[in-house]
Amino acid sequence: xKIDPIALEVFKNLFSSVAEEMGVALGRxxxxxxxxxxxxxxxxxxxxxxxxxxxxxxxxxxxxxMPLAVMAARAEAPMGRGDMVIMNDPYRGGTHLPDITLVAxxxxxxxDRRPLFYVANRAHHADxxxxxxxxxxxxxxxxxxxxxxxxxxxxxxxxxxxxxxxxVLANVRTPEEREGDLAAQIASNRIGEQRLxxxxxxxxxxxxxxxxxxxxxxxxxxxxxxxxxxxxGTYRFEDYLDDDGLSDQPIKIAVAVTVRGDKxxxxxxxxxxxxxxxxxxxxxxxxxxxFYVVRCLVDLELPSNAGCMRPLTVVAPEGTVVNAxxxxxxxxGNVETSQRIVDVLLGAFARxxxxxxxxxSAGTMSxxxxxxxxxxxxxxxxxxxxxxxxxxxxxxxPGLNAxxxxxxxxxxxxxxxxxxxxxxxxxxxxxxxxxGGAGRHPGGDGVVREVEVLCDASLTILSxxxxxxxxxxxxxxxxxxxxxxxxKGRRVEVLPGKVNxxxxxxxxxxxxxxxxxxxxxxxxx
Numbered sequence: 001x002k003i004d005p006i007a008l009e010v011f012k013n014l015f016s017s018v019a020e021e022m023g024v025a026l027g028r029x030x031x032x033x034x035x036x037x038x039x040x041x042x043x044x045x046x047x048x049x050x051x052x053x054x055x056x057x058x059x060x061x062x063x064x065x066m067p068l069a070v071m072a073a074r075a076e077a078p079m080g081r082g083d084m085v086i087m088n089d090p091y092r093g094g095t096h097l098p099d100i101t102l103v104a105x106x107x108x109x110x111x112d113r114r115p116l117f118y119v120a121n122r123a124h125h126a127d128x129x130x131x132x133x134x135x136x137x138x139x140x141x142x143x144x145x146x147x148x149x150x151x152x153x154x155x156x157x158x159x160x161x162x163x164x165x166x167x168v169l170a171n172v173r174t175p176e177e178r179e180g181d182l183a184a185q186i187a188s189n190r191i192g193e194q195r196l197x198x199x200x201x202x203x204x205x206x207x208x209x210x211x212x213x214x215x216x217x218x219x220x221x222x223x224x225x226x227x228x229x230x231x232x233g234t235y236r237f238e239d240y241l242d243d244d245g246l247s248d249q250p251i252k253i254a255v256a257v258t259v260r261g262d263k264x265x266x267x268x269x270x271x272x273x274x275x276x277x278x279x280x281x282x283x284x285x286x287x288x289x290x291f292y293v294v295r296c297l298v299d300l301e302l303p304s305n306a307g308c309m310r311p312l313t314v315v316a317p318e319g320t321v322v323n324a325x326x327x328x329x330x331x332x333g334n335v336e337t338s339q340r341i342v343d344v345l346l347g348a349f350a351r352x353x354x355x356x357x358x359x360x361s362a363g364t365m366s367x368x369x370x371x372x373x374x375x376x377x378x379x380x381x382x383x384x385x386x387x388x389x390x391x392x393x394x395x396x397x398p399g400l401n402a403x404x405x406x407x408x409x410x411x412x413x414x415x416x417x418x419x420x421x422x423x424x425x426x427x428x429x430x431x432x433x434x435x436g437g438a439g440r441h442p443g444g445d446g447v448v449r450e451v452e453v454l455c456d457a458s459l460t461i462l463s464x465x466x467x468x469x470x471x472x473x474x475x476x477x478x479x480x481x482x483x484x485x486x487x488k489g490r491r492v493e494v495l496p497g498k499v500n501x502x503x504x505x506x507x508x509x510x511x512x513x514x515x516x517x518x519x520x521x522x523x524x525x
Contacts, residue, residue: 001135002209006217011211012303015054018119018195019077023056026121026188031180032127034384037417038410042121043188045078046070046197048116051306053212061338061407062122064288065080065165067306068093070120073103077151079115081107082158086168086182088128088153090142090282091326093261095308096334097146098135099126102154104189106196108205111237116200116209119192121185125178126369127382130172133371133458134384139278155186173371173380202255218412219307224262227311230352234258236368237347238270240361240468241321241340244277245498250467251321253274253340257348261401266290267315268322270312277498280324281333281341286316289341292407297356297482298350332498335365335386336464338407343470355395359479359517361405362389362472364463366482366513368449370503372457374423375407383422385413390436390444390479390516392470397442397485399516423454432480434514437469437499439476439518446482446513452506459486459503465514466497476518 004010011141011490018023022043028038036163042058050070068465072092073085080189082102088094094101101122105115130146131137140146147168154164166180169175200208217468239256252272274280294308302308316323324330343360365386374381391399402412428450436443453459461484468479489506495501503509 003214019056028186032177043121046118052300052384060292064291065284079105084155118451125386134369215309219322221505235348235351242273246277271320274324279332293345358394359391359392359473362514367462369460388444389513392516393441393506393519401445435480435515437477437479437518443516472517474520479515482514483512
């Protein structure tokens with residue numbers, strides 16, 4: 001069945017609106033500040049084969065990896081009508097343990113024996129157990145990072161499996177929050193199911209399925225067209241993570257991007273072996289980063305679906321920091337290594353398209369976690385946040401200030417919401433003036449976030465770019481590296497980029513995030 005161009009555009013927006021409405025429902029009904037304020041979640045729609053058909057404009061590190069989670073759910077926990085599967089295992093299509101995914105089938109006709117579609121959402125839970133509050137510890141094996149959930153049936157024929165919920169809640173520090181956020185995820189998937197059923201009723205099964213396939217084919221054609229505009233050749237780049245938190249050794253990530261006609265081969269051979277600390281990434285993280293970068297090279301109006309990946313082949317050698325073997329810890333691979341993978345991919349493409357690629361952005365999510373017992377509210381708490389940084393400058397102009405860049409696309413926790421929900425006081429929240437790299441176009445500035453802890457707590461910081469600033473391009477200077485401090489009165493202590501420790505009431509945690517790299521040589525007056 002042929003779909004004309006006007007109908008194709010209509011269906012592109014219809015499918016993406018389903019994912020967007022799922023996200024709105026999840027944000028409005030979420031319980032924790034991380035969900036309802038920061039919107040640290042993602043939603044997508046998949047076809048009958050588990051291939052991504054549409055996504056909302058949510059978190060890149062979630063969306064590119066979610067198809068593998070859907071595949072795992074289909075293989076390991078067959079889903080009937082009204083069922084829903086829960087999972088977070090990074091070695092089965094997940095990212096890291098705090099990101100919990102719910103997958104639901106969408107059956108249309110009463111006689112259908114298999115789903116016509118799937119919907120899924122992934123949300124970052126502020127705690128899933130493990131050795132430290134927030135579940136982002138300096139671990140040496142994944143067992144220390146929290147509760148690992150293989151694909152399990154969470155909802156069976158429309159009824160929540162309470163035993164599964166009880167098992168999850170028994171292993172987390174803030175069960176009330178977790179139960180509320182899981183309920184919001186269930187509601188989100190139900191909205192997606194309902195909208196797809198309505199869409200088929202309005203447009204017809206044959207037309208909707210044909211449009212979904214046509215959009216995937218269209219995305220493939222447009223991606224190939226964009227690739228053909230890149231000069232043929234092999235382009236190499238490498239960059240480093242500061243360390244893994246357990247040693248001072250920098251960790252190399254290397255890539256060779258080979259462009260031939262309308263195809264791209266991406267090879268991470270030469271990347272360092274997996275490490276003891278938690279900055280190891282799993283293969284879905286690499287695929288997420290590749291998907292994100294390729295989408296950045298193609299027209300923004302292009303639908304984001306499985307078709308975008310068809311012209312690409314990716315080699316991520318097993319046993320390296322970009323494709324770790326079980327049971328390596330991976331909490332930081334999702335939030336930090338994913339950013340560096342993007343940096344090396346963009347650096348490689350900059351060799352081929354020097355005026356089209358921006359300098360490096362902050363290159364870190366600057367993860368801050370605090371947890372403990374709130375003696376005023378008489379309840380446990382876990383606070384998690386990623387903190388914005390500077391955007392790399394480009395040939396078009398300066399980088400933006402104070403933005404969550406690349407693999408993170410979250411918002412901040414407003415000061416009012418943070419102080420209302422947690423025993424904290426925000427002392428300072430400001431631009432880090434002058435932190436962007438100099439150049440013809442300067443990089444964007446990072447931020448300063450200072451939080452006074454009003455009770456004893458466990459602190460975790462998982463950050464990078466504390467030793468090397470984000471690179472500049474075409475003669476632009478690097479952005480200023482980040483800085484983590486702990487202070488009380490006149491006493492100031494510089495903290496490592498990755499640290500777990502206990503803090504006392506009255507101490508102030510200060511996070512200075514990196515600025516973006518500059519672009520072009522600065523002209524002399």
